Amino acid sequence: xxxxxxxxxxxxAGFACGFINTLAGSGSLIxxxxxxxxxxxxPVANGTNRVAIVIQNIVAVSSFRAQNVLDIKPAVKYALPxxxxxxxGAQIAVDINAVQMERIIGGLxxxxxxxxxWNPKSWLNDRINLVTKRYSFSVASMFFxxxxxxxxxxxxxxIFLLMGLVYAGQFDLIKGNAVKVFIVLCFTxxxxxxxxxxxxxxxxxxxxxxxxxAMGAMVASRLAVKRxxxxxxxxxxxxxLMGASKLLGVAFA
Numbered sequence: 001x002x003x004x005x006x007x008x009x010x011x012x013a014g015f016a017c018g019f020i021n022t023l024a025g026s027g028s029l030i031x032x033x034x035x036x037x038x039x040x041x042x043p044v045a046n047g048t049n050r051v052a053i054v055i056q057n058i059v060a061v062s063s064f065r066a067q068n069v070l071d072i073k074p075a076v077k078y079a080l081p082x083x084x085x086x087x088x089g090a091q092i093a094v095d096i097n098a099v100q101m102e103r104i105i106g107g108l109x110x111x112x113x114x115x116x117x118w119n120p121k122s123w124l125n126d127r128i129n130l131v132t133k134r135y136s137f138s139v140a141s142m143f144f145x146x147x148x149x150x151x152x153x154x155x156x157x158x159i160f161l162l163m164g165l166v167y168a169g170q171f172d173l174i175k176g177n178a179v180k181v182f183i184v185l186c187f188t189x190x191x192x193x194x195x196x197x198x199x200x201x202x203x204x205x206x207x208x209x210x211x212x213x214a215m216g217a218m219v220a221s222r223l224a225v226k227r228x229x230x231x232x233x234x235x236x237x238x239x240x241l242m243g244a245s246k247l248l249g250v251a252f253a
Contacts, residue, residue, distance in 0.1 A: 006038055010205050014052055014212020019219060027216075028053070028155035029109055031209065042101035044202055046093055046153060047195025050188050051206030052213040053154055057185035059214065061178075070178040078165065078179065079186040081140045082147030086187035089151025090194035105153060106248040112156040139168050143183075150184065151191040158184065 013034040017027030028049055035045035064070035096104070142164050150157035161183055165176040195201050 006205075007208055009034070009038060010208045011212035011215075014209040014214075015216035015219075016212075017052065017209075018056065018213035018216025020216075027213075028153075029112065032105055032153070032155060033109070035205070035209075036102065036105075038205075040202060040205065041098040042105060043094055043096065043098060043195075043198075044200045046101065046105070047192065047198075047200035048202045048206040048209065049154060050192040050195060051201065051203065052210040053188050054185065054192055055210040056213050056217060057181050057188065059217075060181045061185050064178040064181060069175060070182060071175075072182070075179045075182045078139075078143050078168070079183045081144040082150065082161075082183050082187045083190050085144040085147030085149075086151030086191045087194060089148035090191040091151075092148075093152045094195060094198040094200055103248060105155075106245075108153060108155060110248075139164075142167070147183075147187045150187055151194070154188070 013031050017031040020027040020030060031049050031052070032045055035048060036042055040048060061070065065072075093101070143161075146157065146160045146164055149160065158180055161180040162176055165179055192201065
């Protein structure tokens with residue numbers, strides 16, 4: 001594969017990730033296997049993917065702040081345990097060899113399939129204000145575990161964070177989503193630091209991916225077509241099955 005072809009492929013992957021994250025979520029389920037297919041070892045692909053996630057969420061947090069949707073002060077107490085967990089999760093990820101990481105990512109892709117088609121909004125709306133609003137040890141522990149998962153592998157962490165925030169009982173879905181984005185930004189910065197220290201980030205590909213990611217998010221945000229979401233879920237389903245098959249050594253060997 002020529003360098004120009006690789007750059008084009010990375011931009012397309014980033015575009016797909018940004019588009020899918022905006023319309024349906026779990027875009028990393030596409031970028032991770034694509035980065036691996038392009039020749040990056042699985043741990044490096046896992047770290048490089050975080051560059052785009054950080055840039056995407058800087059933009060998102062800025063947007064939420066500008067719209068007065070995000071209040072940083074209450075968000076910090078949920079971000080702190082998630083950051084600690086993410087550092088631990090990222091460290092575990094860098095200590096795993098490339099073949100094992102490929103198998104783990106492939107297995108997680110299959111495990112997250114139900115979340116591709118599950119629309120949690122109605123369930124989450126029913127749960128809002130039904131639980132305690134106290135910030136307890138159990139709440140902190142929950143965000144620590146979610147952060148550890150996010151530090152280990154980014155894919156699908158958003159829905160777990162949103163569920164955790166609704167469980168905490170202090171946010172509706174709009175404000176909860178803003179806090180979710182803030183938490184992801186916080187722990188991804190620290191997780192990226194762990195991958196950087198261990199030499200698991202390809203900046204050239206990461207920044208190229210980030211450019212595609214931003215373009216995909218921009219296009220998707222302007223396409224207010226509801227049926228487009230269902231279509232993209234089916235595209236994501238096919239991509240997940242193909243990617244997981246390759247990573248698990250089942251097909252496309």
